[in-house]
Each structure stands twice: as structure tokens, then as C-alpha cells.
Amino acid sequence: MNMANDENKKYSILLYGLFFIGSFLFLSLDFYKAFWYDEAYTINLVRQSFGYLWHVTANDVHPPLYYILLKLYTYFFGDSVVALRIFSALPVIGVMLLGCTRIRKMFGDKTALSFLVIIILMPVSQYAASEIRMYSLAMLFVLLSALYAYKSYSTFRRSDLIKFTLFSLAAAYTHYYALLGVFYIYFLFLIVIIIAKRSKITPFIGYSVLFVIGYLPWLINLPGQVSQVQDEYWIDAPRLKDFIIYLYYPFARELDLMATATPLAHFAFSFFLLAVFGILFIYVVVSARKETFADTYSNAKIKYANLLFLAFLLTLSTAITYSFLSKPVFVTRYMNPILGLFYLGIAIYISSIDWKKTQNKIVLLLMFLIIAYFSFNHYSLQYRTNQYNERVQSKIIEFAKERVDDKTAFLYSDTRSFSIAAIPLFFPDSKHYIRIRATQKYYKKYLENFKAIPIFDFGDVDTTYTKMLVVKNIDNDDSFMKVSADSIEVIKYFDIIDRQDIEGHVVYQLRRKNLNK
Template sequence: MKSFNNIAYLLLVVLGLCLFLFLDAKDITILYDNTYSVFMSKMSYSDILHITATDVHPPLYYWGLKAYSSIFGDSLFSFRIFSTLGVLAILISGCIPIRKLFGDKVAISFILLIILFPITQYLATEIRMYSWTMFFVLSCALSAYYVFLEGKTIHWILFLLSGILSAYLHNYGLLSVLGIYFLLLIAFIYKKKNIRNIVFCALAFSVAYLPWLLQLITQMESVSEEYWIKSLAKNDLFLHIYYLYSPKEIWQPFTLFSKTQMVISLVLLMSVQLLLTLIAFASWIKSRSKDIYIAAFSFLTFIIPILIGAVLSIVYTPILVPRFMTCSLALFALSLAVVLAKVYELKTARWLFYSFWFLLSIDASVRVYSNLSYYKQTEVAYIELRDFVSKEDSVPEFVVNDFSYHVMPRLQLIVPRGEYTLLLEEDSLDIRPFCLREIKKKYLELDRFILVHQQREAVQNDFRCFLHSLSERYVVTDSLYATDIYLYKLKKLKTELDVLNY
């Protein structure tokens, strides 16, 4: 039986890994956040430290990505595999420590949840730090539980180190670790255990994080004045609730299904999940099972950083977006896995157990299909972009305004053959880690170039005014719109006769 279980675990992990590697291979989209990570990996280790000191994310992920890419190459596929490895580490955690602590039913449910949650497809393909943050937050929480049960030195060391790594990967990793420390302290006090080691770990953690804490305080002061995250609105509550289950990327248009269809299906799925949770908790309360504490504490560990982020977003400055919830997502999966394992034991509710897995599988399948459709559309658009540029006889000169410069690094990866110029008003602009040639708008004297623009409502008026200002000296000979990128081929009007002839 044990041999059979081992084979089942292996098959599940291989199944999940194959799915995510398949999506990695198919995902050719180049979004801004991915581009930022790619260019950061090309910086030196010291430059990464200096750049992140003015950014909102700690440096550890970019250091890891740089070290990884120096060995395995810098293709988009290779970069995405680095994120998939973080998900793989989470799946292996389900096979070993979670299985040892909570048994096969919880472990199998946990692994299936990680594979089937639609958001995991994002974590495995996005060239960002979320999958690795989720792994180390999970490791910190599991180490904390081992500390509570056994208190061995190795567990304390793992608890401290995984917490430090979580904090240096993402700020919400820090908030998650603070929640774990808080809950562990409460558990120790409740059981009247000696809290000396917790205090020591907290002090060691504070010392290790102090260098970045000073940078974080500076960042918080700067983002309070101007930040890209929008203030929370009423609709954001629903967005944060369904984000983990969304059958498509939340920013993509509704093409395969309507918003109403999505809402109905997700309400059904989450209602079944809620009912399962209520049934499990009712059974635990009736039997006075200790499993209720495992499920509750796991969920609290997941929700604490989100609540802190929400409160700070309301009273100070917006710092919460849905994807930040993924930093502690594995603890939500663990809590739900404990619930599912309990419901499976109740024969009268087993039909609800199977209904949940059926609905979640459908949701995950739709997300896969939605992603593949989007990847195909994007591939066609990128081919159009490259064909549009390939018509140039010489090396194309791309020019972008300072208010749209975010689109240019993406174009550098889509069309790597070219010269890339940033137009400035007066002052120089810190665009690190990107590398663009900078000239002032008044010195723009190119004979021909391709003007690049991004479809963003906030800058449309500025762009129209700028394009109109060029009409006295340049004429648009061709244009293209693909994905969210506009390209305009401009040619200089050298004489009044040229203008009249045109």
C-alpha cells in the first residue's frame, strides 16, 4: 500500500510539472513585469541591490534569477521554468513534510489543489517572485508547526531561515512571516511553553532584515506620494475573492465566455467550498478534534498579510493588489486540504466532496484553454509586429515618449533587432534596469523612425498632441496596432516641395 501511495504521489507531481512546463513552452507573451525581471537579471548583483533599493520589491528573487540564468540561459522558456521550479518545490512539500505531518488524504488534496487552482498557472509561467515566495512562506509555517510539536534545533533553524528568505523575496512574504510569528507565539503561550527561542528567532530575524527594513521605510514614504496601485474600491472585494479561481487572466477581455457565465460558475464553486468548510467545522466541533486548529491557523496565516495590506491601503496608501495574495496561497490550500480530507471521511457528504473536485477541474481546464487561446492571439500579433518592422531596409530606429517608455523594453524582446530611443522633455529619467538611448525631444532630427506608443487611456491626449506637433516635419507612411502596441512609421519632410507633393 505504501508503494502504491508513493507511485500516486510521483504521478501527481509529474502530471503537474508536465502541465506547467507545457504552459511555459506555449507562453510567448511579453508583459511589462516579465520584461522587468528579464532586464534585472542582466544587471550586476550590486546594481540589482541599488535598483531594488528604490523599487518596491526586495532583491533576493532577482539575484536568484541572475544566478539561474547564468547557468541555464536567458530564453523566456528558461526564465519561466525558474518560476515553475518554485511550484515544483511546493508540490514536493506536499509529498514529504505535509504528508508526514497530516497524512495521505491531506497531502493528496493539497497537491491536487496546487495543481488545479487556476492561479497556479499564472505562478508557474510569470517571471516573478510569487511562486518562490509562496514556497518559503509555506516552509516557514511548516517549520513553525514542527517547532510547536517537537522543538528540535533543526526546525528552529529552518523556521528562522525560511522566514528571512520569504521576507527578502516579497514584502507580503514579510507580512506572512510576521503573521506566523504572531500565531506561533499565541500557541506557545496557550500551551504554557517557553517562548525564549521564539524571542531569539524574532531578534535574529530583525537583525537579518534590518538593512532592508530601512529601505522599506524609505519606499513606503515615497509610494505614499505617488504609486501605481489604485485605491481600493467596492468592486475590489469581489475581485480579490474570485482572483484565485478566475478562469482567465483578470485583465483579459471576455471572449470565450461572458462575465455573467463566469460569475455564476464561480459562485457555484465557492458556495460548494463554503458548504464543505461548514460541514467539516461542524464535525470537528462535535468531536472536539484538534484538526480544527490546523485548518483555522493555516487559513489565518493566509489571510493575515492580506488584512494588513487592506488596512494599510485604506488608512495610509494603496499597497494591495490581487496577485500579492499568492505569497501565502499555499497556506490557504493547506487549510482547504484539511477540510476536504475531513469531508471525505463523512459518507453522507462525500458527493459534495466529488462535486467540488469536478467543478475545480472544469475551472482549471477552462483556464488552460483560455491561456492557450490568448497565447495564440499574441503570437499572431507578434508576427505582425516583426513583419511590419522587417520591411525596413536598414536597422529600424524605434522612438518612444517618456510617458510611454514602459512599452519599449517589451518591444526590445519582441523585436530584438533595432535601435531604441527615449525622448525626454528636459530632465533625465531613471529607467533602470532598461537600456535606452536618451535624447531631448527638441533635438529629434532623425530622417525616418518608428514611433512607439502604448494603448493607455491616461496618456492618449499627450500622445495625440505630440503626434500633431510632428506633422509639420514628418509624415506617417504606415502604421500598425498589435496587442496594446501602436507603431507609426514616420518620414521626414525635407523641403516645402516635399510637403506640397505629399
């Protein structure tokens, strides 16, 4: 008995020690103030009223729960960039806490330990914990849905089924890929019940109906959002090389993947390590199946891990297949809501092999060293990138502040540029114009969140504004814009009187021509 207590205390110290280390790691990434387009969208949105927030999200391509919870959070902790980043770290910390508590209770000390190490070391966890978006919250809710699906199957207690339903609804209201992940959790739950517990199908269907009823209030917005995606969504069609990137992403440095022009050869060493990790994990899978074959409890864990992998793969394959056959709707970061399933599946398999065997110790050490290599690379890259972004953003704002006055407006030509997202947050009292090239009815609604006025010609700018400021990504030459139609059009109305290169961006100051001469 004492040996069991000593073992339990040892794991408790180890698990909660990792929990505090992981919490410090994730929070340490949140103390920088630069932000990119999607983050600026979130920042601006949560600074508006609840009514406005609901109106805009109904015309967005994401459900509203994340924005609602973040808005409530700002009443207590403010809406600074750092405070909003910390909100994204909290769900990842919650995932780790699940590892120390619920996962430990359900699957044992070794699974909990493996899960915590994976969550802490995986680079994507760092990304999700520092970006002002809904991905970490979606991951937490999908993981809770999967855990309570397992618990509900084991007990069919009302309390467990209610928790399963509520966490599934929370996931569905946070991100559509979380909704898709939850759909496959329900689907696989149904299949398992039909095979093994057919007598329990009635309560399952009853609570499934409750889930559908709970999601009905948002379903009225879904057709419009689907139409928006079909008409004007920004995602490019997947390429064959993207399949390699999809495999790499859970272990990836997000910023590398954003640089789509970078040749895959640049990541050759990373892909090699990933292949080694895959081979080692295959060894773990084979060993775990052999070692747990006669153990009912361990065998049940392995079956659950298989279902987690299956839910993960079905969600991905559905999104990727739809992107190929119909409309591109998948980018790698949309994988985040379901990554908790993938990581827990790996942890269960790792915990199921004999850790005392020398060859298993070597295999596990190599696997965690590979993940640690990816983790360190991402952390160092993220730190350098954060410093660069803060420096550039500061210089851009300084340039604008020195030149803006009541006769100056801001002008944009790209609906998804850094400038249209960030600049209005720093200059909320200035006029902001966005030049759009088509009707783009959904983009016009989308732009309401940035208080940008859509125009179809640069001549539509209010003539009381004699000066304009423009921020854009760096040009290949000294022209105003890469789009020739814009270049011709803008010089019809404005002269370039100042131009400054700022480490990858160009800031222009324009002056209105006197067309009456």
C-alpha cells in the same frame, strides 16, 4: 501490518503519480516566448551584472532574492524566455514535492493527497508557474515558513527553529507580501506560545531577533521604496466590486481579472460556482469539527488550519485596509505569496472528514469538479492567449525590423507600456526615448533598466535620428496618441508616414519634419 504497508504504498503511488502529472502540466505552459511588461522587466534585469541588478532592485518595489537566484540560474540554463519561465515552475513543483514529503509526514496521507489535487487544479498555480516573476518562489518560502513554525512549536528543536528563521528570511527577501505573511505567522506563533507554552517564549524571541538582524541589510532600502510607492505607485484605488474579485482570484483566470472594464455580470456563472464551492466548504468545516472534536491529533491539525486561514486573512485585510485608508498598494496577484497557506488550510479540513460517508464523497466530488472546471477554463484560455501574444509580438518585431536602420530610434510615451519593456530586448543597439510628463525621479531610475532616455519634449530627441518607430495599444481613432498634448506636440516635429494595426496594437513609423523650410 501488511494492510498498513499496502495502504502506504497505495498513497505513495497516488501522490507521486499526481506529482509527475502536475509537473508536466505546469512545465507545458512554459514553452511560449511572448511576454508582458513585468516579465520584460525581469528578463532585462537578469541579463545585467550583479552590481547593476542590486542597484536597480534597490530602486524597485520588490526585494532582490528572486532576481539573484534567477541570475544564478541563468549561468547554468541560459536566459531564454522559456528557460526563465521554467524557473517559475520549479517552486510550484517544489510545493507539490512538499505535499508528497513534509506535509504528508506532518498531517497524513489524506491531507497530502488533498493538497496536491488543490495545487494542481487551482488556476492560479498555472499562472504562477508560467510567469517570469517572483510569486511562485514567494509562495514556496511562505509555505515552508508556516510548516516549520508548526514543527518548531511541536519540538522547539534548534534545527527546526533555524529552518523556520531561514525560510522566513527567504520569503521576506522575495516579496513584501511574503514579508507581511511571515510577520503574521510570527505574530500568531507568539500568541499561541503565550497561551500554551509560555516557558518557550525565550527561544522564540531569540530566533525572532535573529530574523530581524538577518533582514537589516535590506531595511536600508525600504524607506526609499516606501517613498516611491507613496509618490508614484501605479495601482488604482480599490473599488467595491474588487472585493468580489478578491474572493474569486484564488480560483480565477488571471487574464479575466486584468480586463477591469469587463462587467462582473460576465463572470456570473463563475461566481455561482464559487458560491456553491463556499457552501460545500462550510459543510466540510462543520463536519470536520464534529468528527475531530474528541481526537487530540486531528483537533491540533484543525487548530493549525484555522491559524493558516487567519494569517492569510490578516495579511489580506491589512493590505486592503491600507489601500483604502492611505495609498493603493494591493492588486490580486499580490495574493500569490500567501496562497499556499489558504490551500493547505483547505486540504487539512478536507482530510479531516470521513471519506467513507456517501454524502461526504458527493461533497468532495462536487468541490473538486468545480475547481477542475476553473482549471480547464484557465488552461484553455491561457493556451489561446499565448498563441495570440506570440503572433502579435512576432508581427510587431517583423514590422520594426523591416524599417529600422541607423537613423531610426524608438519612441514611447507610457512608462508601463508593452513597447518600452519588450522592444529594447529585441533592438538593444537602437536608441530608445521615453517621453515623461513630470519630474518622476523614481521613474527615471526605474527606466534605467530599459536603457530608455527620459525626455520632457519630443524635440529633445537627437536630431541625427530622422525616423522614429512607436508601438502602442490600439487607438480609438487614427491620432498618434490619446493624450491630446502628445498628439499636438509630436506633429510639431514628426510626420506619420506609416501605420499598421496588429490585432490590438498600432505600430507607427514617423519621419522628422524639416523645420528649416
